[in-house]
Amino acid sequence: MDGPVLRRAAIGTAVVAAAVLGFTVAMLLPGDDAARADRPTTPAGAPVEAADGVPPGEADPDGAGTLREGDSGPAVVELQKRLLRIPDVYVGGSTDGTYDAVLTAAVARFQLWYGIRGDETGVYGDDTRHDLEARTTPAAG
Structure with missing residues (x-):
């Protein structure tokens, strides 16, 4: 192969690698419009969702005791401490309970890394909880 052919092959490979990396990062970032699109909207005057994101009187599809963005308290601290024990998942993460x-x-x-499928992405439901608890010991006081 000559120089121009190798250069084109290298550029093509770099473009594909950048696209794959960009897609992977986009899937891990919270708050994208696609994630919001499948969340129901609340019309004016409708019951407001509880802090756990579940309308009053409805069971959480991810299981009782599910934690998600916006929650706080001792259960969140426990989650944070357990995640800190998993290499490279929550490096330097806070244990402030938020x-x-x-x-x-x-x-x-x-x-993603451990192939957990039963809960919403980024939501600490029953399936994620069982897997994380199986891999870690309870948080020390």
């Missing part, structure tokens, strides 16, 4: 965008991304990363 389920923020960084924690959502860490939960999504954990789900």
